Amino acid sequence: MTEYRRILLDGAATAVVRDGDELVSGDGRRVGVDDAVHLPPCEPSKVVAVHLNHRSRVEEFQTKLPSAPTYFHKPISALNSHGGAVVRPERCKYLNYEGEIAIVIGRTTRNVSPKEAGDYIAGYTVANDYGLHDFRDTDAGSMLRVKGSDTLCPLGPGLVTDWDFHGKYLRTYVNGELVQDGSTDEMEWDMHYLVADIARTITLYPGDVLLSGTPANSRPVQPGDVVEVEAEGLGRLRNHIVAGPVPIRDDCGAQPTESEEVMSTVLGGDWEFRGIRPPRSS
Structure with a gap:
């Protein structure tokens, strides 16, 4: 490698x-x-992310996987890097980490089979697919602001070639405490499948990124927290959370909310009925 x-x-x-x-x-x-x-270790023209893929995450939400993966898009203006600051805007409370593995495309890819897809992958890196769930009520379909706001797509620290994705751990730490502990073996759809699926209708170019999903226990973080995502053989991506100095404008657009749907997503299920306290605000 x-x-x-x-x-x-x-x-x-x-x-x-x-x-x-x-x-x-x-x-x-x-x-x-x-x-x-x-x-960021690559320069993508697009970042595509799968909604649900890890079985532990599906079980956490007490739901079922669809028959095929579904996706959303993160704009490249959300890109961030190892060591970079992740900004939680003023008037927002619910910024969640999601440790993931990112697939990086190596050559133009269109209409390939899952068996062929590995030949089109340059390598892999670590990602943190942050979600600003204060906007989930209005953007749940597109996830545009939830997942695409500035700084919410850290990648790194490096791009590793010839990495075998089978049987690898994926862990997230907040201030040194283990908060997510998953494995690539719990993914319903593997890296090659995801590439082939997207490339059926969307041409992937060198540097493009596909995010492959997060395990259970995505939770909110606060300004001052240090979040690290470690994937076996890929290294450890570190970022710190800062408070945005400018509040979300209130003279246009949908405003941050704290509905049952927001809180259920933020805390991993029907929090009202599990005796789980909402996160502290700051």
Whole structure:
């Protein structure tokens, strides 16, 4: 396996290769892994995400999977990177983490079978598919603001090639505490299937990203929290939550809500009937 990253090196976006504890550019310059300013490891034209895929998440919501996966789109303006700040806008309370594995496309892909799809994948990286559920009542269908608001798509730290996705753990930590503990083996539809499914009608280009779903126990985080997602063999993506200084405008559009649907999604089910207290606000 080889791990590629994109960093700011002397002010320029630069592709580098990991060599132990250092990142090496094509001209031989080296920088320590922990000293680098990271960028997303790929430059997608689109980010497509599957709604439900992990069985533990399905069981948590006491629901059933559809006969085939369903998807939503995250705009590329939501992209963020390893070490980046994730912004919870003022007047919003319910920003949830969702640790995931991201598939990165390596070459133009259209109308391929699941058996062929692996040949079109450049590699994999770690993702956190944050959701701003204050807008779930109005955007539940499109997920546009819920999942597509600025900074809500961190990817990284690197792109790893030749990674076997079978039997790998996927874990999320908040302030060092384990909060999600899943496995790729609990995915109903694997990476190759997802690529083939989307590419039936949508051309995927090099750098495009598909998010493959999150396990159970997505919960809200607060400004000041540090969230890390670790996938076996792919590394650990770290971000911190900050409060947006400008409140959501109230002179246009739907406003943040705290309906039963919002709270059920935020806390993983019918929270009113489980004795679960809503999260603290700040």
